Amino acid sequence: MADHYEVLGVSRDATPDEIKKAYRRLARELHPDVNPGTEASERFKEVTHAYDVLSDPKQRQQYDLGGQGGMGGQGFGGFGDIFETFFGAGQQTRGPRSRRERGQDALIRVEVGLDEVIFGTHRDLEVDTAVLCETCHGSCCQPGTAPVTCDICHGTGSIQRAVRSLLGNVMTSSPCGTCRGYGTVIATPCVTCQGQGRVRARRTVPVDIPAGVDTGVRLQMPGSGEAGPAGGPNGDLYLEIKVRGHDVFSRNGDDLLATLEVAMTDAILGTTATIPALDGDVDIEVKAGIQSGEIVTVKDRGVTRLRGNGRGDLRIGVQVVTPTKLSGKERALVEQLAASRKPGKPELAHFQQGLFARLRDRFLG
Template sequence: MAKRDYYEILGVDKNAGEDDIKKAYRKLALQYHPDKNPGNKQAEEKFKEATEAYEVLRDPEKRGRYDQFGHLGAGAQAGAGTYGFDFSNFDLSDALRTFMRDFGGFGFEDIFESSTRRPRGRQSLRGEDLQIRLKLTLEEIASGVEKTIKLKRMQKCPACNSTGAEKGSHKKTCPKCQGAGEVKQVSRSMFGQFMSITTCRNCGGEGEIIGKPCSTCGGEGRVKGDSTITVKIPAGVSTGNYIPIRGAGNVGPKGGPTGDVIVWIEEEEHPVFKRRENDIILDLPISFTQAALGDEMPIPTLDGKVSLKIPPGTQSGKIFSIRNKGIPSIHGYGKGDELVRVIVWIPTHLGPEEKKLLLELAKSEKFKPPKGDKSFFDKLRETLGI
C-alpha cells in the first residue's frame, strides 16, 4: 500500500513553517493519543502515522531529502546509501517518546511502563554526518556517473572493538540513571502533571561507565582512518542537489550507529554550453554571408555532433531548437533541448576594397530593412564610423 504524503497527513502545505508543522502535529497527536483512545487500533495507527510525518518534516535535513526524493524508503539505493527513511521498526513506544519529548505528558507517570512500550536498552550516540562537495561536468550530469570518493572518517577502534574500555577493564552500571541511559523528571503546574525524559549526563546516555578508558582511542571507541565510498549520481542533477549515503559517515562513539555521508552536487562551468534548467544553450557565431545565403553547419552537442541547417535570411538572435539534446529530467521522464542561438558576426576591420563592395550592396533595396529597423549596413557603419 502506498504511503500517504507527509504534508497531507499533517494537513499543512509544503511551505509550512516549523511552528505550523508543530501545531498541526500536536493537534493530531492529542486527538489520536492512545490514552484518549484506549484499545482503538485505528487511532493508534493515526497517532503513529502523524508522528512519523512529524519526525521527518521537523528536521530540515530530512525534510529537504523528502522534498527532493519523496518516499523512496528503505531499500531505495543511491550508490551505497538510501535516499529515504527507515521506519520499519517505528512502533507505538517510539511515537509516544516523540510526543513526550516535544510536548510532555498528560499526567501519567507510568506512561512508558505500560504494555505498549518495549525495552530500549542503552542509548547509543549516532556518528556525525560528513559533508562532501562533488564537482561534475555537464557531460557527467547529462549521462549520470558513478564516482569513487576517498575520505577520512571515524572508524571502529581495533584495540577495544569500539567498547571504549581498555583490555581487561570492566564497565559498571551508571548509578545516576541505573543503566537506563535517561533520566525522568516529573513536574507539576496548574495545568496538571508533566514528565520530561532527558539523556543522562553522567554516562552520556550509555547507561554504563567505563572503569579504564582504552589507551588507543581515549575511551571513545573509534579512531580516524581512510575510507573509500562509491556513489551513483543519477542523470539530471544540478547544483544544490545532494545524495545521502547511509551508514558511510562517522562511526558513533562506543559502537553507536554510523552517520551518513551527504554528497552535495556542484556543476562545473562548461566552456561551450550554458544550462537553463534542463535545456542547454549554445551561442553560434556565423558570418554575414552565411546568415544571408544560408548554410549547413556541424553543431556540437553533449553526445557528439549534429548537422544544423541555417536558412537564408537568418537574423542575429534567432534560436534553433534541437530536440532531446539537453539534460534528462532527474525525475526520470523526458529530456531538455539544445537551444542554438545564432550570433551574426560583424567584422570590425575592413580594407578599402571590402568597404567599397559593402557600400555598393547597401544601395540595393534588398539590403534596406523594414522601416524603423536598423540594417546590417547601418550597424556596420556605426561600428566602422563611416
C-alpha cells in the first residue's frame, strides 16, 4: 500500500496546514466532476483516505509508528493494563473480529380461532425485518469492490502500545480505532445498505400452525428471524399463539365444552338434536328423564392433541328450560299431569350447587 505522505506529495514532517493544502490541490485536480476517468477516481479515493489518516493527530501518530506504539509513553499505566497483560487480554491472539454476525431473534403474536386449532391452520405472515442486501449480497461493498486492509493495524484489528508500569515497560493491546477491530476498511460502501450488508424490508413468512396449540404456546422457526450484518446467519422467529374465545364452545385441555338447552317436555319424553359443532354437525340423543347438569359426551370430536395421537371429546352439558308463561290450555295439561302423578309436597333436602357450578364440576371432573 502506498505511503500516505507520498500520496499527498508532502514530507513526513509536514505541518497540518501543508497537508491540508496538498489535499485541496489534489482534490481539485482529481475530483470526478473535473476528471471523470477511472484512474483519476481511484487516485481520488486514495488521496482522500491518506488525508483522513494524516489530518487526525492520533491516527497520524499511529501511522508514523507503523501501527506499533513507541516505547516512550509518559506516566504509568493503570493496573488494568498490567492485569490485562499478565492474564492474556493484553496480547492480540484472536485476530480481527468478523463483520458477520448472527441476526436478532424476532417475536410475533398470532391470533387464531378455536375452530382453527382443531386440525391446525396455515398463515402467510407479513413481517417487517432485516433482509440480505440484494445489491452487495452481504459484502457491504459496492459491486466490483472489496474491503481493503487497514494501513494502521495492518489487518490485525488491534493496536499495541507500550506503557510504563511499576514492573517496567509492558505492551497492551486495544481495538484499532480506524477499522474498529475488523482489520479491513470498506472504502466504497454499498449505497443501498450503507455498508451494513442488509436492509429493512417487508417479507412474507409461510407458517404452518399445528393442531392442538393453545394460548401462550410459542413456536420456534429457526433461521426465519432478522438477517445478520455483513451476510451473517439469520436469527430465529418465535410465534406466540393466542386462541380467540368462541361464542358457543369453550375448551378444557383437548376437550370442547358446550351447553344444550332442552325444553321441559323433551327432557321428560326424550328427543334427538343435531348441533353444529366446529368441524361439522353432531347428532345428540337426549334420553327421556334427563336432568339439568347431566353431560352428554361425544367421543373424538374435540381438539387434536398437540403432542400425541387422537382427539379430545365434545362434552355437552344439558340445561332443562322451564317455561315461564303458559296458556290456559297448557296450564290445564300440566295440572292434569301433576294430579296424575300425585307428587308430594316440597321438602327440604341436602343443599345442591347451582346448575353452572354442577356443570363446571362435571365438565372439569
